[in-house]
Amino acid sequence: MTSPTGYDVVVIGAGIVGSAIARELAGHRLSVALLEARDDVGEGTSKANTAILHTGFDAKPGTLESALVSRGYHLLSEYATHTGIPIEHTGAILVAWDQEQLDALPSLKDKAAANGYHRCELIGAEAVYTQLPHLGPGALGGMTVPDESIICTWTVNLALATDAVNRGVTLLTSHRVDSVDAVGDATTVHTSRGPVTARWVVNAAGLGADLIDAMFGHSRFTVTPRRGELIVYDKLAHALIDKIVLPVPTARGKGVLVSPTIYGNVMLGPTSEEEAERRRQALAWGLATGAVRDIVQAYRRARHAGDQGLTSFNAACAVGLALGRPNDEVQQTVAVLLEWARENHREWFHRFEPTAAPAPETLHLDLARAENRPALDAEPLPPRHSPIF
Secondary structure, X not given: OOOOOOEEEEXXXXXXXXXXXXHHHOOOOOOEEEEOOOOOOOOXXXXXXXXXXXXXXXXXXXXXXXXXXXXXXXXXXXXXXXXXXXXXXXXXXXXXXXXXXXXHHHHHHHHHHHOOOOOOEEEEHHHXXXXXXXXXXXXXXXXXXXXXXXXOHXXXXXXXXXXXXXXXXXXXXXXXXXXXXXXXXXEEEXXXXXXXXXXXXXXXXXXXXXXXXXXXXXXOOOOOOEEOOOEEEOHHHHHHOOOEEEEOOEOOEOOOEEEEOXXXXXXXXXXXXXXXXXXXXXXXXXXXXXXXXXXXHHHHHHHHOOOOOHHHXXXXXXXXXXXXXXXXXXXXXXXXXXXXXXXXXXXXXXOOOHHHOOOHHHHXXXXXXXXXXXXXXXXXXXXXXXXXX
């Protein structure tokens, strides 16, 4: 069905999640547009991961994550067989290297069973080395997860996006979202290549999802990006390992893994580093240029005029754009500044004067504390012109 507002649904973000959503929606009587800021699909985090198709055996039982990972495993396994996506059911072994890890294995097996996965088995050190003969010395035991698999993430994204287009979805690449206007039942998404209007908007923007959320006047969550590095070995190393070797999670973290790849390499990793610098750099620019003052004043003017967040956010972004900064940097500055001010300095935020701006080092310390705060409570389903998650 074609809506008089342009499209029934606009999906922001053509990664694996956005492409899968668009493909699914296209199977109904809906007109769908899939927006991507970059010049091709899957150019964000969808291309940068360990490429493991996870059974969800270690998720917290009873959670939404547990249900979605388990269902996603079966759906993607079946989809791969129909589309020719490279997939290899290698299986995995969690290896215990000390007594603490060995003692944790029975509870992990119980957790897997609570998640509906009943194929895990506890094995001793001899069985570990039988299956992984090139593993270094010192393993005390392990747990098998026979259905863990490796897959090609690039092909998954391409297949989903191609499928979506073949079903009638309009793919709009190089359409970076700059702002949104929601009036009645219609939402206009203003992009770097012009406006796109729809009745519904789905936010699948990955690491930029919190910025999109802020454009709709919300501050329901914050994305804290992390980046990791992997060592990828030559294909000559492939003979050393034919299964995924997983660490046993402890109170200190999940550790790193060793895995074959669908291309015949072996990879080790990943590391994990928080991307708080993204926000600090944006704030440093805002303080250095005086944009903090102008942004807050623009936001306050719009709020005092009776706006409840949408126009005020866009007005604040417009100030940054007028100063000649890239749109994504402006959005980051606005979103972080407003979040910081609301949660940490309400009085300063509402009574802002140029001479009252905090020193950069003080702002950074306050922001660092805010980054570790608990997640926001879930809110009721938003109005139809708001993004749906």
